[in-house]
Amino acid sequence: MLHTPRTVSDVMTHTVIAVGREAPFKEIVALMEQWKISALPVLAGEGRVIGVVSEADLLPKEAFRDSDPTRLDQLKRLADLAKAGGVSAGEVMSTPAVTVHPDTTLPQAARVMAQRHVKRLPVTDVHGLLQGVVSRGDLLKVFLRSDGELAEEVNRTVVALLFPAGTVTVRVEEGVVTLGGTIRDRSLVPVAARLTRAVEGVVDVRVDLAGNGSRPHRGAAPTC
DSSP: OOOOOOBHHHHOBSSOOOEETTOBHHHHHHHHHHHTOSEEEEEETTTEEEEEEEHHHHTHHHHTTTOOTTSHHHHTTHHHHHHHTOOBHHHHOBSSOOOBOTTOBHHHHHHHHHHHTOSEEEEEOTTOBEEEEEEHHHHGGGGGSOHHHHHHHHIIIIIHHHSOTTSEEEEEETTEEEEEEEESOTTHHHHHHHHHHTSTTOOEEEEEEEETTSOOBOSBOOOO
16 A cells, blocks of 8 residues: 655644734744744734745845935835835735645645745645644654665555565665665566655665666666
8 A cells, every 4th residue: 555645734833933914023033033933924813824924024124224215226126125114014024925735745845845935834724724834844854764664665665566575675774765676577667766766755766676687777766
């Protein structure tokens, strides 16, 4: 049986520091310093996420401190200039907020972070209500899985699925999986590599598989 992909709900932080639209600028800075976080969800009503205020949203106040607002290069940055004059969360936040749902897979959440250049994502339900926060560090927790745990899952969800018992071995060192042995059907090599790479916590895959009567295929797994 194939493993169930881990989702944001498995790794997210449920206790979230958030602010309301009227939260003062200095309070936001103090909360970030106190809790050692780089962004805060901004909430309205019963907990609906309406935006996020991050360090990047706060920095324009310092960046424009000694600038001449009539200069052309400053006028080209009107959004930042507006934030430089903000005094509350509602005036400096980025909106709409980039969010994910609890059932978002970890690779999907990682892609959103990379594409939107953010370090933390509010996690919301279907109504937009805050459920938690997931950070880059949370997504990296899968790489803390032990080599033994990874070997067990690769054997169970990949090797047992594709190959006869005893024909393929699995070795894992520092998260790098090596598949070794002799197989009859060489077309299964890229399939095995792809499935192994999909196991959460695997750092890389190496293939050392030979077909009957052929030389082993060695090296990094093909990209599929």
